Amino acid sequence: xxxxxSNPQIVTPGRPLLARLVGGQTRQGARKxxxxxxxxxxxxxxxxxxxxxxxxxxLYLSLTSYDMLSPPRxxxxxxxxxxxxxxxxxxxxxxxxxxxxxxxxPLSLVGALLLAMLLNQGLIGTxxxxxxxxxxxxxxxxxxxxxxxxxxxxQLGAANxxxxxxxxxxxxxxxxxxxxxxxxxxxxxxxxxxGGSMLIFLAGLQGVPKELEEAATVDGAGRWTKFRHVTLxxxxxxxxxxxxxxxxxxxxxxxxxxxxTNGGPDYGSWFIALHIYQQAFAYLRLGYGATLxxxxxxxxxxxxxxxxxxxxxxxxxxxxx
Amino acid sequence: MAAVTKPVIESTRARxxxxxxxxxxxxxxxxxxTIVLALLFMFPLFWALMSGLKTPQEMYAFPPVIxxxxxxxxxxxxxxxxxxxxxxxRNTLExxxxxxxxxxxxxxxxxxxxxxFDFRFKNVIFMLxxxxxxxxxxxxxxxxxxxxxxxxxxxxxxxxWVPAWFGGSAFAIFLMRQFFLTLPRELDEAALxxxxxxxxxxxxxxxxxxxxxxxxxxxxTLIANWDSFLDPVIFLQSQEHFTVAIxxxxxxxxxxxxxxxxxxxxxxxxxxxIPPIALFFSFQRYFVQGIVLSGLKE
Numbered sequence: 275x276x277x278x279x280s281n282p283q284i285v286t287p288g289r290p291l292l293a294r295l296v297g298g299q300t301r302q303g304a305r306k307x308x309x310x311x312x313x314x315x316x317x318x319x320x321x322x323x324x325x326x327x328x329x330x331x332x333l334y335l336s337l338t339s340y341d342m343l344s345p346p347r348x349x350x351x352x353x354x355x356x357x358x359x360x361x362x363x364x365x366x367x368x369x370x371x372x373x374x375x376x377x378x379x380p381l382s383l384v385g386a387l388l389l390a391m392l393l394n395q396g397l398i399g400t401x402x403x404x405x406x407x408x409x410x411x412x413x414x415x416x417x418x419x420x421x422x423x424x425x426x427x428x429q430l431g432a433a434n435x436x437x438x439x440x441x442x443x444x445x446x447x448x449x450x451x452x453x454x455x456x457x458x459x460x461x462x463x464x465x466x467x468x469g470g471s472m473l474i475f476l477a478g479l480q481g482v483p484k485e486l487e488e489a490a491t492v493d494g495a496g497r498w499t500k501f502r503h504v505t506l507x508x509x510x511x512x513x514x515x516x517x518x519x520x521x522x523x524x525x526x527x528x529x530x531x532x533x534x535t536n537g538g539p540d541y542g543s544w545f546i547a548l549h550i551y552q553q554a555f556a557y558l559r560l561g562y563g564a565t566l567x568x569x570x571x572x573x574x575x576x577x578x579x580x581x582x583x584x585x586x587x588x589x590x591x592x593x594x595x
Numbered sequence: 596m597a598a599v600t601k602p603v604i605e606s607t608r609a610r611x612x613x614x615x616x617x618x619x620x621x622x623x624x625x626x627x628x629t630i631v632l633a634l635l636f637m638f639p640l641f642w643a644l645m646s647g648l649k650t651p652q653e654m655y656a657f658p659p660v661i662x663x664x665x666x667x668x669x670x671x672x673x674x675x676x677x678x679x680x681x682x683x684x685r686n687t688l689e690x691x692x693x694x695x696x697x698x699x700x701x702x703x704x705x706x707x708x709x710x711x712f713d714f715r716f717k718n719v720i721f722m723l724x725x726x727x728x729x730x731x732x733x734x735x736x737x738x739x740x741x742x743x744x745x746x747x748x749x750x751x752x753x754x755x756w757v758p759a760w761f762g763g764s765a766f767a768i769f770l771m772r773q774f775f776l777t778l779p780r781e782l783d784e785a786a787l788x789x790x791x792x793x794x795x796x797x798x799x800x801x802x803x804x805x806x807x808x809x810x811x812x813x814x815x816t817l818i819a820n821w822d823s824f825l826d827p828v829i830f831l832q833s834q835e836h837f838t839v840a841i842x843x844x845x846x847x848x849x850x851x852x853x854x855x856x857x858x859x860x861x862x863x864x865x866x867x868x869i870p871p872i873a874l875f876f877s878f879q880r881y882f883v884q885g886i887v888l889s890g891l892k893e
Binding site: 295296297298303306307308309310311312313314316317318319320321323324325326327328329331332335342389392395397402403405406407408409410412413414415416417420421422424425429430431432435438464465468473518522525526528529532533547550551554555560563564567568570571574575578 | 622625626628629630632633634635636637638639640642643646654655656657658659661701702704705707708709711712713714715716717720723724727729730731732733734735736737738739740741742744758760761762768793818821822824825828829839840841843844847857860861864865867868871872875879883
C-alpha cells in the first residue's frame with residue numbers, strides 16, 4: 275500500500291486489485307463501485323468503439339493515403355498540406371460554412387427568442403400558436419429539402435408567386451450561386467426557428483421570477499428597460515446553451531444543400547460537410563476525408579472554446595457561480 | 596351647471612378611453628403578429644400538402660395554383676407504389692423501433708450507474724460523455740464506415756441501430772441521469788435494507804417512477820431516427836435496404852432524369868411527415884418537457 279490512501283486504516287491490507295481499480299473505500303463500497311462500472315459498461319464500450327476509437331483512428335487515417343482497396347499508406351502531413359495549399363475547394367467550402375453559420379445562428383437565436391416571448395404573453399390560443407411554430411421543425415430534413423426546392427422554384431414556386439403579386443419580381447433562390455446560401459439560411463430559419471431552441475427559451479422566460487419584473491415596473495422601468503436589464507440577463511444561461519448547440523449544428527449544415535442543390539449551383543452551396551462526404555465516399559479518398567474531418571473537428575472545438583471563454587463576460591448565473 | 600359638468604364627464608371618458616387604448620392596441624398587434632407568423636410557419640406544409648393533391652397540369656401551371664380544383668388523393672397511393680415505399684417504411688420502422696428500444700434500455704441503465712453509484716473516474720467519464728455532444732459526427736464517420744465494412748454490415752440496417760444499444764447517446768444518458776437525480780435516494784436505501792439487489796431496485800422501484808422520462812426519451816429518439824439522413828446515406832447502398840429518407844432522396848434524383856412527377860414526390864414527402872407529427876400530437880406533453888429538460892443544465 276504505497277499509493278497514499280487518505281484513509282488507510284479502513285482498507286484491508288489485501289485490498290484486491292479490482293477494488294483499487296474501481297474505487298470505493300470499504301468492501302461494500304468497492305462492490306458498489308464495481309456494479310456502477312458494470313452498469314455503465316455498455317456506454318464505455320460504445321464510447322470506445324463508436325466515438326473515441328473512431329476519432330483517434332481518424333487522426334491516424336488523416337496521415338495516410340487510403341482507398342480501402344490497399345492498406346493505408348503513411349504520408350505524413352501531405353494531406354494537410356494538400357487541404358491548405360492545393361485543394362481549390364477547401365477554403366471556399368470552409369468560408370461558405372462560416373458565412374452560413376455567422377448569419378444563421380444570430381438570426382435564429384433572435385427569432386427563437388422573439389417567438390418564445392410572443393408565446394409568453396398569455397395570449398388565448400398559445401398552445402395552438404406554439405404547435406404552429408413548432409411543426410415545421412418536426413419535418414424530416416429530406417422531406418423539407420424537396421418541399422422547399424419546390425416552394426422556391428423560380429417559375430412555379432409559391433415564394434416567387436407572392437413576390438410577383440406584391441410587385442417585387444422573381445428571385446433566383448436556389449438556382450443562382452450568389453443567392454443559394456441566403457436561400458438555405460432562409461429555409462433553415464423557416465423550419466427551425468420555432469423548434470427546440472424556442473421551447474428552451476420559453477422555459478427560460480418562464481423561469482424568470484415575477485417579483486423581479488414587478489419590482490422593475492414599480493421603479494418605473496419601461497418595457498424595453500425591463501427586458502434589457504431584467505429579463506435578458508436572467509435568460510443568458512439559456513441563450514448560451516442555445517448558442518453553443520446552434521453553432522455546432524450550423525457548422526454541420528449538410529442535408530438541405532446535399533438534397534436540394536447538391537452543393538451547387540457552381541459550388542455555391544458546397545459546404546465543408548459536403549466536401550468531406552464527397553472526398554471520402556464519392557472518391558473513396560478516406561485518408562484525405564479524415565484529414566478534412568479532423569480540421570473540421572478542430573475548427574468546431576476552437577469555436578466552442580471561444581464561446582465558452584466569452585461566456586464569462588456575458589452569461590449571468592444566479593447565485594454567482 | 597350642465598355646461599360645466601359636460602366637459603368634465605367628457606374628459607374622464609377620454610381619459611378612460613385613452614387608459615384602455617394602449618393596452619388594447621398592444622394586444623391587437625400581438626394577436627395579429629402571432630397569427631400571421633403562425634400562418635407563415637404553417638404555409639410550407641400546407642403548400643406541400645396541396646401540391647401533393649394536384650394533377651400534373653396544375654402542378655406545372657403558370658401562374659402557380661395554390662389550391663387544386665380537383666383534389667387527387669390517389670397521388671398518395673401512386674407515389675407509394677411508384678417506388679418500393681412499403682419496403683422502405685418497413686425498413687425505417689425496423690431501424691427506428693430497434694434503435695429506440697436500445698437507447699431507452701441501455702441509456703437508462705447507464706444513467707442509473709452515473710446517478711446512484713460512486714466509482715473511480717466517474718466524473719471524468721461523465722464529463723467526457725457530455726463533451727461528445729459537442730463533436731460533429733463527421734469526424735467519426737470514416738472510421739465507423741471502415742469498422743462496419745469489416746463487420747460486413749455495409750448495406751445492412753445494423754449500423755443504424757446496433758450502436759444505440761451501447762448507451763444510446765450522451766444526450767440520452769444525460770436526460771435519464773437528470774431524472775434519476777430528482778428521485779429521493781431514500782427509496783433505494785429502504786429497498787436495499789429490505790434485501791433488494793441493485794438491479795431489482797432499478798427495475799421494480801426506479802423504472803416505474805421514470806415512465807415520463809422514458810416516454811420523453813423514446814419520443815425524441817424515434818423522431819431523431821426518423822429524420823436521420825447522413826448515416827443511412829453512407830451505410831445503405833441498394834434500394835431494398837433504403838429507409839424512407841433515403842428513398843425520397845432517391846426518388847428526387849430519379850425524377851430529375853425521367854418524367855416530371857413532382858406532385859408524387861410532394862405526396863411522398865408529406866407522407867413521411869405524418870409519423871413524427873402524429874407522435875408529437877399524441878405525446879405533446881412529454882415532448883415539450885423533454886426538450887425543455889435538455890436545456891436546463893445545472
